[in-house]
Amino acid sequence: MSLGKYKPKKIEPKWADKWVKDKTYKWTEHKDPEKNYLIDVPPPYPYQDLHAGNFVNSTYQDIMARYKRMRGYSVLHPWGWDCHGLGAELYIQKNFNIFAEKAGVKRFREFCREHLLKNIENIRTNQAIPLGMSIDWDKQYWTMNPDYMKMVQESFIKMHGKDYVYRGKHPVTWCPSCHSAIAEAQMDRKEGKGKLHHxxxxxxxxxxxxxxxxxxxxxxxxxxxxxxxxxKRYKDLIGKKVKIPFTGQVVKIKGNEDADPEFGTGAVYHCTFGDKDDWRWVAEYDLPIRIILDESGRFTKKSGLLAGLSIKQGRERIVEELKKKDLYVKSEPVEQSIKVCERCKTPIEIIVKDQWYFATTKLKKEIKEAADKMKWMPSFMKARLTNWVDDALWDWVISRQRYWATPFPVWYCRECNEIIIADKKELPVDPVSVKKKCPKCGGDAKPEKDVMDTWMDSSITAIYVSNWLKNQRKDRLCELRDQGEDIIKTWAYYSIARCVAETGKPPFTEVLINGMLLGTDGKKMSKRRPKAAVYPQEIIDKYSVDVYRQWVGASNPGDAIQIDFKEMDHGKKFLNKLWNLGRFIERFKTKGKSKEEVSDEWIINSLNKVVKEATEFMEQGRWNNALKTVRDFAWHEFADYYIEMIKYRLYGDEVRTKNGAVKTTRKVLLAILKMLSPFTPFITEELYNELYKHESIHLSQWPRPGKVKKDLTGLGELMKEVISEGRQYKVNNQMSLGAELSEITITGPRELEKIKEVIAGTLRADKVKTKSGKELKIKIKK
Incomplete structure (x- = not known):
């Protein structure tokens, strides 16, 4: 079959369907444990379609998966679905007007599951498969499925037994809008101007x-x-007592070296709680606790005249009342940095409440030791994790006051308050649906109605994936974790803590961090801002999947990624160039013996150099450098120079040199296709099947570099320079590039004698004379 016009809209769906139907990427465990390569994939939230940012991450891991397969590894590239969490709850409430409080928790959970199952298949069929992800679709997991929730609950029980999980009444960061505790890592900072009240x-x-x-x-x-x-202003006041207006409590003035004399008046009142430092001071100075805010962010009766008001209303009211009593001195503008809920951007408050915690602060040393053993790509990203570990003062609060999540396998005795943990045989279990008696006093038990933070599910994905291995490795669970930089302080942090605590092994040995994809407004692309999001189909409809994947591959890991249509235009032109190279080479066949010329030796030498460099870049996770190296070679060295150098042989009568050119051309193109295949799987598969073998290029071997010879590199540069001068001469003299020249005289190094024939054939010169000289000089006659 002859290659026709390049039609990606026809080629890409054909191969996407065939790969799934033929199970091209089905994983089989290798007998040698070191030859298994497991990817701890980032499971996306599937409650709505995935945007281009989600698939930047997926494309990164797919590039690595395809590359490692070609390097001889048995690659387990699964796909997970992170089903639980507040995001899904809010989406269901907003789009279907279904609330757990009204419909009942059971019906709400059923609706969440039904919607997610439907949309999961939509994403798989209409987004993931068409984008050419080399997934073993028999290896999927859903965090809402019983087997996964059983694993999460089992992990909780193990951690409770090791004292890494505990329940306590401590101050927690609380989102009044989400009506739930949130972890420190799930907060953002909002900069702005506020008022400093005197x-x-x-x-x-x-x-x-x-x-x-x-x-x-x-x-x-x-x-x-x-x-x-x-x-000096207040030294003599330390120890004196102050009576607080309106509520009347009497408090002492205390010396505190953390009080900043330069801030405001130099005196501050200490409330429980305004921020994290407040708790530290409560412990340090043995202070009482006064809670005046409820879970909805409204003032309680203890606040006196502010009871029932919102925070904003309370601020306005107290200022008004202070002015009436002539206690309000003034206000001045101040720059503020306040902590807000990562999801809804509501300012967080701190309340005291019984919660479940994971003792991450006990594992600081172990987390950092595990991180030190990992290969971070790019390397500077490791500091993002270790700095977060060093700065973390609080344990991870893992309980949430929501509905759609993995339940805690816990009950509490109504009589003696004994904590009752489920037996492993009962798992998975929803304690609300199971009645229990206290094993200690025989009293009735009440179920835990709080649910687990969704990161409790996704932080042990590495354990779930590694369980597909029959022969476990002693030093690791998986090989690769690819994820966004924005979740280093959550997913990477929690995963390392959980897996090290539970298994004693790091969850992965390589960490590839991709930068954030920026939306059309220049900010991080997010489902929460759909108007600024770009979806893969928009790019694919305008270009193709291979263009989209090339654009992702051209990005620098770790850097923010902007939608770049200029790069996509370049990628589109390159793919057309690659296709036309295939069409050109398809025309020529070999028959009989062959003879290599100096131009063949040069391009093979150049190919060896490119294979070596591209392989090194791929091993380092520097896709952009690998892709650029291969594309530049294919477009400029191979197409612009070498192909032009051999046309006189391809169209000539000398069979052996013609065969040499054809064989070299096919060898070089094959290596180019293989090195491009992780980035552009569709066009490379089509060309490989049409020009070489009727099997998948993605199951073939990665090219192996030969020795790079400096003398051939120098000869190549010499040929290119002379040919460029000859081409420019023709352009300047308004001649076609195929026009004949009568004579070319070249002055320069002795090696010119070796390339005379190539110069004559390429520039169509009747005679080529060479002279020895220090400087390269070219004289051309029409």
């Missing part, structure tokens, strides 16, 4: 003290006033 507090038996605060509404929670012990 408030006079009366001192018992003395003059007042003016404090400065950005949170006047928390006055009812004040338990101390702090000043720097060396601040």
């Amino acid at each position: 408030i006079k507090l009366p001192i018992i038996g003395g003059r007042g003290i003016t404090i400065a605060t950005t949170r006047p509404e928390l006055m009812a929670a004040c338990v101390a006033v702090f000043v720097h012990p060396e601040d």
Whole structure:
């Protein structure tokens, strides 16, 4: 069959369907454990279609999967679905108007599952498969399925037995809008301008003290006033007592070296709780706790006149009342950095509540030791993790006050408060549907209604994936983790902590970090901002899947990625060039003996250099450098120079040199196709099957580099320079590139004698004369 016009819209669906039908990428465990290569894939949230940013990540891991297969590894490239979590709940509520509080938890969960199953198949069929992901679709997992939830609950029980999981009443970061605790890693910072309020507090038996605060509404929670012990303004006030307006509690003025004399008035009141430092000071100074905010972010009765008000309303009211009592001195603008919920951007509050925790702070040393053993691509990304580990002061709060998530396998005795953990034989279990008696006192038990943070599911994906191995490795679970930089402090951090604590093994040995894809507004692309999101189909409809994948491959791992239509245009032109190379080479066949010329030796030498460099770049996870190296070679060295150098032989009568050119051309093109195949799987598969073998290029071997000879490299540069001068001469003299020349005289190194025939044939010169000289000089006669 002759290659016709390049039609990606026809080629790409054909191969996408065939790969799935033939199970081309089906994984079989290798007998040698070291030859198995397991990818801990990032399971996407499937409650809505995936945008281009999701598939940047998927394409990165697919490039590695295809490359490793060609390097002789048995690659397990599964696909997971991270089904649970607040995102799915909010999507269901917003788009289907179904709420757990109204429909009932059971029906709400059923609807979530039904919707997700439907959309999972939509994503798989209409997004993942068409994009050419080399997945073994027999190796899928769903975090909402019983087998996965059983594993999560089993892990919880193991960690509880090792004292890595505990329940305690501590201050937690709380989102009033989501009505749930959130982990420290699930918060963002919002920069902006606020007000610094100067408030006079009366001192018992003395003059007042003016404090400065950005949170006047928390006055009812004040338990101390702090000043720097060396601040001359307040030194004599330390130990005196202040009576808080409106609520009347009496608190002491205390010396605290953390109090900044340069901030505001130099005096601050300490409330429970405004931020994380407040808890540290409570412990350090043995202070009482006053909670004045409820779970909805409204003031409780303890706040006095603010009871029932929102935070904003409370701030306005307290300022108004302070002014009436002549206790409000002034306000001044101040730059603020406040913590907000990562998902809904609501400012977080800190409340005291019984929660479940994972003791990540106990594992700091182990997490960093595991990270040190991993290969980070790019290398500087490791510091993002280790810095987060060093700075983490609180344990990971793993309980959520939501509905669509893995339940805790826990009950509490109503009589003696004994914590009752499920037996492993009961798993998976929803404690709400199972009645229990206390094994200690025989009393009735109540079920735990909180659910697990969704990261409790996804932080042990490496364990789930590694369980497909019959022969486990002693030093690791998986090989590769590919993920976005934005979830280093969550997915990478929690995964390493969980897997090391549970198995004693790191979850992976290589970490590839991709930068964030930026939306049309220049910000991180997100499902939460659909108007700024770009979906893969938009790019594919305009270009093709291979163009899309090339654009991803051309990005620099770790850097933010902008939608770049200029690169896509370049990628489209390159694929047309590659296809036309295939069409050209298809025309020539070999028969009989062959003879290689110097141009053949040069291009093979150049190919050896390219294979060596591209392989090194691929091993380092520097796709962009590998792709650029191969594309530049294919387009410029091979197509622009070598093909032009051999046309006189291809169309000539000398059979042996013609055969030599054809064989060399086919050899070089084959290597180019193989090196491009991880990036552009469709066009390379089509050309490989049409020009070489009727089997998958993706199951063939990666090219092996031969020795690079410096003398051939130098000869090649010499040939290119002379040919470029000859071409430019023809252009300047308004001659066609195929026009004949009568004579070319070249002055330069002795090696010119070796390339006379190539120069004459390429530039169509009747005579080529060479002279020895230090500088290269070219004289041309028409």
